[in-house]
């Protein structure tokens with residue numbers, strides 16, 4: 001039952017190419033999946049290092065099981081797993097431009113407002129899909145978004161995500177565990193209560209990251225200073241050249257956004273055109 005949403009891949013159909021990154025569990029490779037008579041599928045291959053502990057093994061496969069349940073153009077797609085042979089592997093669609101934070105830093109200033117808001121709007125669609133399924137990601141940040149060659153952005157890294165039980169009234173509490181302070185909503189830091197609304201907070205920080213081309217939110221402030229900022233949970237100052245402006249989503253609901261062109265309102269309109277049912281935005 002544990003692996004019910006995953007497909008076991010026969011390793012002979014898989015060829016591994018160069019290393020593309022280092023994950024929490026082991027190396028990440030680029031590779032190609034080739035079934036007889038079918039097209040080649042470029043994949044990213046996450047491996048579980050041979051020295052894994054039981055909890056690493058569990059978390060590794062847990063992430064695959066979570067991913068395997070999602071089918072959305074803005075959520076990273078799971079191709080399959082290798083569990084019957086060592087090393088164990090998780091295969092996902094290959095995202096040519098890698099993680100969004102480093103991709104933006106390498107391409108500072110190169111995108112139009114339309115392209116930047118397109119990335120954000122895609123991520124919002126993916127987050128709406130998750131929140132509609134009662135999934136709280138808890139670690140939404142540019143480093144956990146992957147970008148393909150068409151600039152499409154997909155939510156990945158479900159290591160911290162949790163499904164909410166109906167009786168939990170949309171909250172998830174953690175005991176202990178690491179929290180990404182700069183991206184986490186004040187109430188989630190204070191009471192360890194994670195909800196789709198706290199994911200929306202992280203989405204706001206992610207907007208800041210995208211519009212600043214991958215700067216560090218709150219700059220050189222320490223985590224302690226971020227937590228203690230006044231008023232509690234204040235937002236980071238606008239990135240250079242951007243103006244802070246509240247954006248009205250539905251009657252009575254506003255989200256704080258950053259508009260590069262406050263006068264022309266190009267960002268604002270792009271964000272406003274999201275359907276009002278976008279709970280990832282409107283539940284704020």
Ligand code: ATP
Pocket residue numbers: 020021022023024025026028043044076092093094095096098099146156157159
């Ligand atoms: P951490 O929790 O430290 O981020 P992780 O185990 O979650 O590690 P990832 O961040 O998913 O591992 O992967 C590490 C790196 O490998 C990423 O930053 C990215 O550069 C690359 N990578 C991961 N998945 C893909 C993919 N599907 N396509 C292209 N590159 C990928």
